[in-house]
Amino acid sequence: MKRAFPIFAIVTAGLLTFALYEALVVAPTEQTMGDVQRIFYYHVPSAWTAFLLFFINFGASLVYLIKRNTKADILALVSAEVGVVFCTVVLVTGPIWARPVWGIWWTWDMRLTLTLVLWLIYVSYLVLRRFSSGSQTPLIAAVLAIFGALDVPLVYFSIWYFRTQHPSPVIGRGGELDPRMAHVLLINWLAFSCFAFLVCWSRYRLEQVKRDVDETQALEALLETRSVR
Amino acid sequence: MSTLSAITAATLQKDLRLEWRSKDAVNSMLFFSLLVVVIFSFSFNPTAEESRQIAGGLIWVAFLFAAVVALNQTWARELRNQVLDAYRVSPAPAVALFLAKVIGNFIFVSVLEALMTPLFIVFYSLRALGPGWQLIPVAALGTWALVVNGTFFAAMSIRTRSREIMLPLLLFPISIPALLAMVEATSSILTGENSAKFWIVLLAVYDVVFTTVCLLLFETVLNAE
Amino acid sequence: MKYLYAAYAATWLIHVGYLGNLYLRYKRLQQEITDLRKK
Numbered sequence: 001m002k003r004a005f006p007i008f009a010i011v012t013a014g015l016l017t018f019a020l021y022e023a024l025v026v027a028p029t030e031q032t033m034g035d036v037q038r039i040f041y042y043h044v045p046s047a048w049t050a051f052l053l054f055f056i057n058f059g060a061s062l063v064y065l066i067k068r069n070t071k072a073d074i075l076a077l078v079s080a081e082v083g084v085v086f087c088t089v090v091l092v093t094g095p096i097w098a099r100p101v102w103g104i105w106w107t108w109d110m111r112l113t114l115t116l117v118l119w120l121i122y123v124s125y126l127v128l129r130r131f132s133s134g135s136q137t138p139l140i141a142a143v144l145a146i147f148g149a150l151d152v153p154l155v156y157f158s159i160w161y162f163r164t165q166h167p168s169p170v171i172g173r174g175g176e177l178d179p180r181m182a183h184v185l186l187i188n189w190l191a192f193s194c195f196a197f198l199v200c201w202s203r204y205r206l207e208q209v210k211r212d213v214d215e216t217q218a219l220e221a222l223l224e225t226r227s228v229r
Numbered sequence: 230m231s232t233l234s235a236i237t238a239a240t241l242q243k244d245l246r247l248e249w250r251s252k253d254a255v256n257s258m259l260f261f262s263l264l265v266v267v268i269f270s271f272s273f274n275p276t277a278e279e280s281r282q283i284a285g286g287l288i289w290v291a292f293l294f295a296a297v298v299a300l301n302q303t304w305a306r307e308l309r310n311q312v313l314d315a316y317r318v319s320p321a322p323a324v325a326l327f328l329a330k331v332i333g334n335f336i337f338v339s340v341l342e343a344l345m346t347p348l349f350i351v352f353y354s355l356r357a358l359g360p361g362w363q364l365i366p367v368a369a370l371g372t373w374a375l376v377v378n379g380t381f382f383a384a385m386s387i388r389t390r391s392r393e394i395m396l397p398l399l400l401f402p403i404s405i406p407a408l409l410a411m412v413e414a415t416s417s418i419l420t421g422e423n424s425a426k427f428w429i430v431l432l433a434v435y436d437v438v439f440t441t442v443c444l445l446l447f448e449t450v451l452n453a454e
Numbered sequence: 455m456k457y458l459y460a461a462y463a464a465t466w467l468i469h470v471g472y473l474g475n476l477y478l479r480y481k482r483l484q485q486e487i488t489d490l491r492k493k
Contacts, residue, residue, distance in 0.1 A: 020462075039461040046465070065449070085472045089465050096461040120402035127398060131389045136453035140385050143446050144399065147378075150442060151403050154435055158406035161427050162413060199473065206480055213486050220493065 005201065012194040019184075019191035027184040039097040040181075045189035046089040047111060049196045053083030054118060054149070057125075061145035064138060073138040074211075076145060077129060078203045080122050082196060087119040102169045109170050110159055117155050121148040233328075236321050240329030247306070248337070255337075262295040262341045263348065270352035280353040285415030288349055289408060293375065295341045296334075297397050300379035303330055304387060313387075313451065323448040327380065331443075334376045342368060358421030367418070367425065370432035371411035374439065378403055381443045384450050407435045 023041035030037035060076035063069055094112045095105045106112070125148060129141050177185075248255055269287050307313050316326055349355060357364065379400050386395040401408075414428035 035455045036457050038458055042462060042465050082472075085468060089468050092464045092468065093461045096457055096464065100455065100457045117402065117405050120405070124399050124402050128385075128389065128395070131391060131395060133390065134388045136388070139453045140388075140450065143385065143450060146446070147403055147439070147442065150438055151406065154406040154431070154438070158409045158431055161431070162409060165413070165423055195469075199469075199476075202473075202476060206476055206483070209483055210479075213483055213490070216490055217486070220490065 050086035058149035061142040236325035374407040
């Protein structure tokens with residue numbers, strides 16, 4: 001198990017480098033937007049990864065609600081945190097893409113808006129975890145995660161209808177995707193998924209150590225008060 | 230089933246009576262709502278044409294602020310007197326307590342809205358170009374959406390630091406689809422340009438989904454505190 | 455296009471920033487572990 005991590009890390013680094021090469025060199029230049037369009041190969045996989053991570057958070061929170069399994073709770077925390085990181089990437093690369101193409105920084109585009117709302121929901125989840133005191137934090141956080149997850153389809157539909165009423169520029173491909181572009185997209189998605197897995201793995205181990213340390217410290221404090229008496 | 234409604238009714242009556250007797254919280258919130266309307270009217274001073282476009286958003290943001298102020302003190306009385314512990318050990322279903330609180334908040338926020346609306350109409354010279362009666366279901370469904378989640382999140386925030394800021398922090402992101410629906414529905418009705426039907430249906434679905442979830446999970450949250 | 459490089463750079467900045475944060479937290483934990491061990 002110990003050796004798997006560095007090996008996987010090297011493989012992932014290789015994949016990411018290869019994916020970057022594909023995105024910058026191999027992929028054909030887009031007709032209307034030019035080279036800027038290559039942001040697409042980072043923007044879209046990050047979005048997919050973030051959504052996947054949030055889905056994992058939903059699953060883990062459900063498991064925790066039903067079984068009160070600590071591992072599920074740690075997984076929920078980890079997937080939310082890493083999900084927010086990837087979400088931030090989407091929200092930063094989106095405007096950087098929109099600016100040269102459309103001349104505006106922001107648009108209430110479907111993916112961007114949905115990502116923003118998800119970002120808000122999961123940041124509030126993380127804040128709850130940080131600010132909540134007491135042993136029941138995992139439970140309350142799991143409840144909030146359920147609320148957030150149930151909200152997502154409603155968010156989707158409300159944005160969808162809003163956009164039919166108020167059309168605005170779409171960030172992203174307007175129509176057919178060149179198969180070569182799809183190929184590069186998938187490679188980048190694979191690379192980023194492996195990267196996300198690595199980051200989650202690291203964060204998970206960190207959280208396990210942290211909880212062990214907290215527990216030990218709590219025991220220490222308990223023993224100290226006992227011995228003083 | 231009858232015990233549920235009986236307990237809910239009793240708790241609700243108790244809350245309403247207490248509010249009516251104390252009146253200080255009620256009065257300060259009424260005044261706060263008035264202030265919000267006035268400040269918004271100062272800040273956004275459009276023509277009658279433009280006002281119909283933006284009034285929907287302004288009104289609901291104002292209602293939202295007023296609702297948060299009301300929601301923040303939902304459980305304050307219970308906490309002060311350690312009532313929640315009593316509730317945990319009593320055989321009364323926790324759902325009854327929750328429903329009573331939600332209905333109480335709903336009544337209260339509706340009163341605030343009823344007071345703020347004429348002021349908005351006056352300051353912005355509002356007149357609905359679309360079917361004005363549709364504003365009633367929009368207001369009712371929208372208020373319920375805010376209040377049901379707000380009461381629930383207020384309960385979740387009890388054991389957190391910075392309790393007062395935690396409630397809006399949790400409530401606002403989750404309420405985004407409902408807020409969008411409320412604002413767009415109101416704007417559609419005021420300008421008469423589009424149909425608000427989709428938004429009303431969306432609000433209804435939102436209310437059903439989240440009321441169900443709140444009812445199912447309230448007991449868990451209550452016991453967790 | 456400099457926007458392209460800005461986007462890619464921003465992406466990695468965010469990721470490296472987060473990983474760095476994790477590393478700092480790890481270091482802090484290690485420190486606490488040595489403190490506990492001393493007791």
